[in-house]
Amino acid sequence: MTFDEEYFNIGYLDRLSYRDTVVHRLDPRGKVIATMIFVITVISYPKYEVIPLVPFFIFPVLLITLSDTPFKFVLKKMLIVSPFAVFIGIFNPLFDTRAVTLADGVLISAGWISFLSLLIKFTLTTSSALLLIATTSFPGICTALQRLGVPAPFTSQLFFLYRYIFVLMEEAMRIVRARDLRSFGSRGTDIKVFVRLIGILFVRTVERAERIYNAMLSRGFRGHIPSMRQLRFTISDAIFVFLTIAFLSALRFFNITEMIGRFVQELAV
Amino acid sequence: MSHHLVAFDSVSFCYPDGTEALNGVSFRIIHGESVGIVGANGAGKSTILMHMNGYLLPSSGIITIGDLQLTKKTRQEIRRKVGMVFQNPDDQLFMPTVFDDVAFGPLNLGLPEEKVRERVDEVLKIVGCLSLKDKPPHHLSSGQKSSVAIASVIAMQPDILVMDEPASNLDPKSRRQLIEFLKDFEHTKVIASHDLDLILDVCKRCIVIRDGRIVADGLSHEILSDRGLLEENNLELPLSLQRVAYGNDKIMEGERWTT
Numbered sequence: 001m002t003f004d005e006e007y008f009n010i011g012y013l014d015r016l017s018y019r020d021t022v023v024h025r026l027d028p029r030g031k032v033i034a035t036m037i038f039v040i041t042v043i044s045y046p047k048y049e050v051i052p053l054v055p056f057f058i059f060p061v062l063l064i065t066l067s068d069t070p071f072k073f074v075l076k077k078m079l080i081v082s083p084f085a086v087f088i089g090i091f092n093p094l095f096d097t098r099a100v101t102l103a104d105g106v107l108i109s110a111g112w113i114s115f116l117s118l119l120i121k122f123t124l125t126t127s128s129a130l131l132l133i134a135t136t137s138f139p140g141i142c143t144a145l146q147r148l149g150v151p152a153p154f155t156s157q158l159f160f161l162y163r164y165i166f167v168l169m170e171e172a173m174r175i176v177r178a179r180d181l182r183s184f185g186s187r188g189t190d191i192k193v194f195v196r197l198i199g200i201l202f203v204r205t206v207e208r209a210e211r212i213y214n215a216m217l218s219r220g221f222r223g224h225i226p227s228m229r230q231l232r233f234t235i236s237d238a239i240f241v242f243l244t245i246a247f248l249s250a251l252r253f254f255n256i257t258e259m260i261g262r263f264v265q266e267l268a269v
Numbered sequence: 270m271s272h273h274l275v276a277f278d279s280v281s282f283c284y285p286d287g288t289e290a291l292n293g294v295s296f297r298i299i300h301g302e303s304v305g306i307v308g309a310n311g312a313g314k315s316t317i318l319m320h321m322n323g324y325l326l327p328s329s330g331i332i333t334i335g336d337l338q339l340t341k342k343t344r345q346e347i348r349r350k351v352g353m354v355f356q357n358p359d360d361q362l363f364m365p366t367v368f369d370d371v372a373f374g375p376l377n378l379g380l381p382e383e384k385v386r387e388r389v390d391e392v393l394k395i396v397g398c399l400s401l402k403d404k405p406p407h408h409l410s411s412g413q414k415s416s417v418a419i420a421s422v423i424a425m426q427p428d429i430l431v432m433d434e435p436a437s438n439l440d441p442k443s444r445r446q447l448i449e450f451l452k453d454f455e456h457t458k459v460i461a462s463h464d465l466d467l468i469l470d471v472c473k474r475c476i477v478i479r480d481g482r483i484v485a486d487g488l489s490h491e492i493l494s495d496r497g498l499l500e501e502n503n504l505e506l507p508l509s510l511q512r513v514a515y516g517n518d519k520i521m522e523g524e525r526w527t528t
Binding site: 159211216227 | 319322345348349351352353355357359360362363364365369374377378382385386405406421422425
């Protein structure tokens with residue numbers, strides 16, 4: 001994957017967040033709260049639970065469908081970060097070799113079950129976080145966090161991160177292009193040159209930071225970033241948060257899968 | 270009126286690494302004047318501009334903006350009066366959306382919110398960018414960024430407008446619009462640029478800097494038609510005057526081609 005492609009990938013995620021669907025129109029605060037509760041609920045399950053986690057997939061699937069987010073895109077992003085989860089869990093089956101009966105005499109080591117549980121939790125949490133970003137503009141999320149009481153120094157850092165990640169990437173892209181144009185194949189693309197490029201990028205960033213600070217000062221900045229962004233928490237937002245909480249607590253406190261299983265069994269009988 | 274005055278009195282400035290950027294610079298710009306600052310790369314143009322809003326403080330000499338002498342204490346007050354447009358609009362537009370960015374200055378000045386909204390709309394209309402209001406800056410073209418950067422500064426209604434290479438990212442049409450806008454801006458203007466045609470169109474007065482010293486200060490049409498002086502300073506005649514200076518030979522050549 002080349003640098004240019006990566007750049008446009010980030011841009012793509014950003015563009016997705018500026019679309020207009022039912023999910024996009026929800027108040028960012030509602031979405032942030034819902035996502036947070038979702039993530040907490042999912043990770044609150046003990047490490048050998050697998051079946052009760054499955055119904056939670058309804059949440060991301062529903063969001064993907066309603067927000068018209070390309071499923072492939074979410075999947076690709078998750079695959080990129082999946083090695084972290086895999087490496088964390090891969091030793092579970094080796095260390096945790098206690099045998100567990102699955103069904104009618106099929107034996108399996110408990111490690112495999114906790115590994116599977118970990119992967120499911122990973123998939124659920126990252127997909128919901130990705131969907132939050134893909135359906136909410138980044139400034140919207142920052143403002144929501146601010147209104148929810150996250151201290152200003154953190155949120156303003158996020159604002160700047162969002163604003164300048166594109167500028168910085170463009171700068172890096174230009175440097176990489178300039179290197180590639182004069183390195184003719186492999187020479188010049190080795191690690192030594194790369195280290196120097198990073199150094200240059202860092203120095204330029206420091207200089208830019210100084211210029212930005214200058215620009216801020218000359219427009220009256222005195223340590224506080226004023227904001228006029230208005231958020232409207234409407235009835236539909238309240239309903240969204242309420243339904244999410246109701247859905248999540250129903251799953252968490254009642255064993256829905258087992259109930260459905262029994263119900264189906266009874267029907268069969 | 271004294272409150273739009275910009276006066277430098279034998280100002281010198283040394284960068285921390287020892288580079289002597291300004292060496293005894295003195296000039297006086299009165300209310301409503303439009304002044305171009307020209308000179309070779311590294312002559313000290315940007316350093317002069319950075320003194321005007323107190324980002325840099327002189328190593329020696331006195332700077333007076335309005336009726337205030339520039340010191341650490343008066344900096345904040347002076348920044349309210351001096352609107353500064355930087356060379357690179359990406360440095361200037363630091364807020365997540367165009368609206369937030371233009372509103373940043375007025376909000377810091379303590380204006381009430383409806384007033385800020387009104388003013389943002391007003392200045393975006395002036396620079397022709399009203400439709401970009403809710404966009405994030407990284408979705409804009411360079412020309413649009415420059416225009417928004419200018420809007421974000423004039424939204425503070427500064428008494429003195431200071432610009433560093435305002436037209437460097439603009440296509441010819443946007444540049445022409447900028448020139449028209451600057452001609453209408455009636456307060457004090459100080460513009461540093463290599464675009465000598467822009468200086469000639471917008472500024473009555475022109476100051477030439479070389480190695481941190483003023484080498485010429487006078488009417489733009491006199492200084493900018495002095496070929497010797499300009500070439501000594503790595504500059505050349507503005508294109509519009511080149512046509513006048515060399516025009517006759519060229520036209521004759523052209524005639525020869527057509528006949």
